[in-house]
Amino acid sequence: MSIFSLALxxxxxxxxxxxxxxxxxxxxxxxxxxxSKKFDLxxxxxxxxxxxxxxxxLFVFIIYPVFETIRLSFYDKLGENFVGLYNYAWAIKxxxxxxxxxxxxxxxxxxxxxxxxxxxxxxxxxxxVWWGSIAKSIIFMxxxxxxxxxxxxxxxxxxxxxxxxxxxGLLNAIAVTLGFEPQAWLTxxxxxxxxxxxxxxxxxxxxxxxxxxxxxxxxxxxxxxxxRIDGASELKIFWKIIIPYLEQTILVIWTIITLLVLKVFDxxxxxxxxxxxxxxxxxxxxxxxxxxxGDKGRGSVLAFCILIGVxxxxxxxxxxxxxxxxx
Amino acid sequence: MKKLTITSIFSQLLLLIFVIAWIAPxxxxxxxxxxxxxxxxxxxxxxxxxxxxxxxxxRTKGNDAQIKEGDYYYIKSNLFRENKVKxxxxxxxxxxxxxxxxxxxxxxxxxxxxxxxxxxxxxxxxSQNEFKxxxxxxxxxxAKSPPSFTLDNYKEVLLKEGLGQAFxxxxxxxxxATLIPLIICSFFAYALTxxxxxxxxxxxxxxxxxxxxxxxxxxxxxLTIYNDFGALFGVAAKSFPGIWMAHTGFGLxxxxxxxxxxxxxxxxEMMEAAKVDGATHYDTFIRIVVPLxxxxxxxxxxxxxxxxxxxxxxxxxxxxKHPSEIILTAKLKELxxxxxxxxxxxxxxxxxxMIVPLFIFxxxxxxxxxxxxxxxxxx
Numbered sequence: 173m174s175i176f177s178l179a180l181x182x183x184x185x186x187x188x189x190x191x192x193x194x195x196x197x198x199x200x201x202x203x204x205x206x207x208s209k210k211f212d213l214x215x216x217x218x219x220x221x222x223x224x225x226x227x228x229x230l231f232v233f234i235i236y237p238v239f240e241t242i243r244l245s246f247y248d249k250l251g252e253n254f255v256g257l258y259n260y261a262w263a264i265k266x267x268x269x270x271x272x273x274x275x276x277x278x279x280x281x282x283x284x285x286x287x288x289x290x291x292x293x294x295x296x297x298x299x300x301v302w303w304g305s306i307a308k309s310i311i312f313m314x315x316x317x318x319x320x321x322x323x324x325x326x327x328x329x330x331x332x333x334x335x336x337x338x339x340x341g342l343l344n345a346i347a348v349t350l351g352f353e354p355q356a357w358l359t360x361x362x363x364x365x366x367x368x369x370x371x372x373x374x375x376x377x378x379x380x381x382x383x384x385x386x387x388x389x390x391x392x393x394x395x396x397x398x399x400r401i402d403g404a405s406e407l408k409i410f411w412k413i414i415i416p417y418l419e420q421t422i423l424v425i426w427t428i429i430t431l432l433v434l435k436v437f438d439x440x441x442x443x444x445x446x447x448x449x450x451x452x453x454x455x456x457x458x459x460x461x462x463x464x465x466g467d468k469g470r471g472s473v474l475a476f477c478i479l480i481g482v483x484x485x486x487x488x489x490x491x492x493x494x495x496x497x498x499x
Numbered sequence: 500m501k502k503l504t505i506t507s508i509f510s511q512l513l514l515l516i517f518v519i520a521w522i523a524p525x526x527x528x529x530x531x532x533x534x535x536x537x538x539x540x541x542x543x544x545x546x547x548x549x550x551x552x553x554x555x556x557x558r559t560k561g562n563d564a565q566i567k568e569g570d571y572y573y574i575k576s577n578l579f580r581e582n583k584v585k586x587x588x589x590x591x592x593x594x595x596x597x598x599x600x601x602x603x604x605x606x607x608x609x610x611x612x613x614x615x616x617x618x619x620x621x622x623x624x625x626s627q628n629e630f631k632x633x634x635x636x637x638x639x640x641x642a643k644s645p646p647s648f649t650l651d652n653y654k655e656v657l658l659k660e661g662l663g664q665a666f667x668x669x670x671x672x673x674x675x676a677t678l679i680p681l682i683i684c685s686f687f688a689y690a691l692t693x694x695x696x697x698x699x700x701x702x703x704x705x706x707x708x709x710x711x712x713x714x715x716x717x718x719x720x721x722l723t724i725y726n727d728f729g730a731l732f733g734v735a736a737k738s739f740p741g742i743w744m745a746h747t748g749f750g751l752x753x754x755x756x757x758x759x760x761x762x763x764x765x766x767x768e769m770m771e772a773a774k775v776d777g778a779t780h781y782d783t784f785i786r787i788v789v790p791l792x793x794x795x796x797x798x799x800x801x802x803x804x805x806x807x808x809x810x811x812x813x814x815x816x817x818x819x820k821h822p823s824e825i826i827l828t829a830k831l832k833e834l835x836x837x838x839x840x841x842x843x844x845x846x847x848x849x850x851x852x853m854i855v856p857l858f859i860f861x862x863x864x865x866x867x868x869x870x871x872x873x874x875x876x877x878x
Contacts, residue, residue, distance in 0.1 A: 186674070324831060
């Protein structure tokens with residue numbers, strides 16, 4: 173499509189919603205003037221106009237699909253015949269599924285831990301040096317770019333040429349300089365998972381960093397100064413004062429990164445597509461959505477497995493929300 | 500005091516290591532996208548700042564190019580096909596001794612013909628008899644290649660590889676997919692904060708729960724709906740409005756939650772005063788709430804825009820891979836598969852896909868960080 177027809181499509185799409193809210197409210201105001209008694213009806217109608225579009229979208233795109241996906245997980249490939257637990261039995265026996273669960277668990281342990289740790293360390297270091305804010309900007313930058321873009325960046329880092337050839341990937345160039353054989357990093361089972369996780373850590377450390385930076389400023393300076401006067405080493409201050417003080421923040425960051433890691437798809441899909449034992453749930457699910465015309469039952473089981481992973485966090489969020497509402 | 504200095508030097512060093520480790524991958528990609536594709540394929544990007552020595556093999560022209568001058572037959576041409584900025588300093592005619600001769604010297608081929616190669620790649624190949632072979636002979640050269648950068652890769656990628664169109668498509672997806680949720684969620688969040696109606700608390704709890712529901716749960720049912728809808732009305736199942744609404748759905752919970760959090764903090768007296776003055780909720784919304792919410796809108800706009808711009812999964816599922824619809828990330832993934840060894844295409848393509856996010860990042864970092872800190876929970 174040409175740039176003009178694209179722009180026109182965009183404009184029409186956005187204006188449609190502006191027009192909806194404007195004219196529905198305008199009509200309501202117009203009739204209110206005419207029949208000033210029906211105040212209750214006016215309020216109810218206003219509520220319907222305000223929440224209507226959002227509620228329809230919420231229902232169609234989130235609420236209904238959640239139940240539909242759970243239902244489909246008990247149905248066959250086309251979603252037509254009830255098959256009971258057949259899809260679940262298939263998943264348990266499937267070697268790719270087993271691999272995905274193991275890998276997802278690995279991602280869940282390694283990525284949030286290291287991102288949070290690096291974020292915390294860098295936030296502390298950056299607070300002490302005059303060029304700290306530049307350093308923070310640089311480390312935060314990967315947050316802005318896409319996982320696929322990051323995938324290309326790192327595929328280039330991991331590039332492999334045969335021994336004897338000039339290495340153009342930085343990692344192999346370093347390995348060769350240090351006297352090791354060059355490696356095709358992404359094809360070495362088990363270890364390649366860590367090379368993929370490195371990409372996610374590279375991106376998410378920035379998130380941890382900015383949130384920690386904001387939180388660090390809330391630590392009372394007197395507490396830190398008192399500890400220093402008492403002769404506590406910087407390392408001891410870090411472990412004994414800063415970490416306990418930031419406990420809540422650490423938990424929040426951990427949760428955010430965990431949610432992201434559970435759904436990790438783009439990196440795997442772009443870099444290995446699950447080959448060499450790097451399969452994860454989200455990629456396997458995408459695969460089954462389209463493999464052989466698509467299998468709704470198996471795809472739904474895999475999606476449901478990801479949902480099970482977030483349920484503890486969901487429950488915790490709802491619990492916290494209820495506590496907040498009571499206050 | 501002395502102890503403090505050591506700690507401070509140590510801190511600076513450690514931070515410097517982190518910074519270098521974090522910037523090197525992106526920097527390498529950027530530099531590579533500006534390098535000549537032949538050089539890029541055989542040398543690391545870190546060598547591009549210095550003059551490097553490369554050993555290369557070229558072939559002379561064949562008998563078509565010969566001319567007769569006096570008693571001799573000559574082939575005169577240049578070894579480099581295009582005008583490359585390279586300086587030859589040695590050359591050879593056998594693979595055993597690839598740098599046997601200095602430039603300007605005359606080398607003898609086995610068949611008795613003579614060749615002289617000059618610094619800029621010009622050569623004169625001289626023979627007593629007529630050249631018979633169509634194919635030229637191999638010449639080995641050692642050349643110095645000074646640092647040189649070019650925008651050729653960008654021209655190639657934007658015009659020939661179709662990334663220019665994908666770039667426009669991504670805008671056509673990302674702008675409405677950011678503005679539509681912003682519009683409908685601001686009304687929604689207003690109602691959740693300032694209007695009283697039955698079921699409000701349940702709706703709020705549903706939003707909180709939806710924040711963490713993985714979007715994978717929605718893919719299969721929505722795709723089914725779109726396919727049925729398309730078949731029923733005879734329209735394409737994959738379309739721009741379709742993906743706008745999908746992104747609106749997936750961004751709805753976080754957008755509403757962030758706005759609700761912000762609106763809660765506005766003073767209640769102001770709303771009451773407006774009500775007393777006879778303003779309807781719509782007036783209050785347009786005249787009071789919207790102007791006050793501009794900073795919040797900015798943060799949410801940036802967050803959602805970047806999310807949509809960088810998304811791959813939703814784009815893959817709800818848009819066609821046809822050039823008129825494909826988005827940048829999907830195109831980039833396609834290139835990774837089809838042009839996996841053409842690093843000049845991949846590095847440049849990746850950088851093109853990153854230009855808009857990086858621009859937003861560097862110009863609006865404050866709002867971006869504010870939005871993230873306010874709550875980066877996203878389904």
